[in-house]
Amino acid sequence: METTPKPAEAPKSKSSPVKLIAIVVVILIVVGVAAYILTLPPASTTANILIKDDGTCAASPPAAACLFSPTSYTLTVNGPAVVWKNVGGVPHTATSNVTANGSLPSFNSNSIAQNGGTYSFTFTTAGTYYYYCNIHLWMKGIIYAK
Numbered sequence: 001m002e003t004t005p006k007p008a009e010a011p012k013s014k015s016s017p018v019k020l021i022a023i024v025v026v027i028l029i030v031v032g033v034a035a036y037i038l039t040l041p042p043a044s045t046t047a048n049i050l051i052k053d054d055g056t057c058a059a060s061p062p063a064a065a066c067l068f069s070p071t072s073y074t075l076t077v078n079g080p081a082v083v084w085k086n087v088g089g090v091p092h093t094a095t096s097n098v099t100a101n102g103s104l105p106s107f108n109s110n111s112i113a114q115n116g117g118t119y120s121f122t123f124t125t126a127g128t129y130y131y132y133c134n135i136h137l138w139m140k141g142i143i144y145a146k
Contacts, residue, residue, distance in 0.1 A: 046083065049073055049141065051112065053088030057136045066133075068094075068141035077145050081120040086112040093134040094119055094141075104129060111135075 054065035066088070075082060084094045094109040104127045109119035123129070123145040133139035 047085030047118065048075075048082045049084045049094075051084055051086040051088055051092045051094075051133070051139075053090055053092070053136075055089035057088075057090055057139075059136070059138075063136075066092075066136050066139050068131075068133075068139060071140070072142040072144065074144040074146065075123060077123055077126050079123075081122040082143065083118055083120045084109065084112060086114055086117045089114050091117070091135060092139065094121075094131055095134040096129050096131040103127070107131070108134070 050069045052065065052067055052069055054063055057063050057066040068084075073082065086092050091111045091114055093111060094107065096104075096106045096108070098106050104125055107121045107129075109121075111117075112119050123143065126145050129143040129145060131141050131143065
């Protein structure tokens with residue numbers, strides 16, 4: 001009777017524990033990064049211009065406490081958007097004057113809600129932009145886009 005030799009068994013991989021540890025480490029890293037991203041605070045809107053008021057903005061006489069702060073702001077054309085943030089107690093707008101020849105683009109925020117509402121606008125044309133609050137016409141500001 002002839003006996004054929006048995007094929008040699010494949011040696012068991014000694015790296016199995018190493019592979020298992022590597023997989024566990026990768027999983028822990030992925031879970032850690034995901035947990036970090038999920039627990040980040042929401043991105044806050046940084047305001048360039050605050051809209052302030054005394055809670056009433058009485059028209060007669062015009063309330064000195066109702067204003068854009070700062071009154072004038074200089075920016076770079078095609079840079080980050082300008083953000084107006086209403087930190088007052090009544091709604092406001094940021095509305096640009098239309099130039100006589102219409103050479104500068106205009107902007108109008110419509111109503112910006114009180115207590116934290118925001119409006120942003122990106123300036124793409126250099127120039128001086130005069131703007132005001134369409135609700136409280138004595139509130140005025142200037143944007144210098146360079």
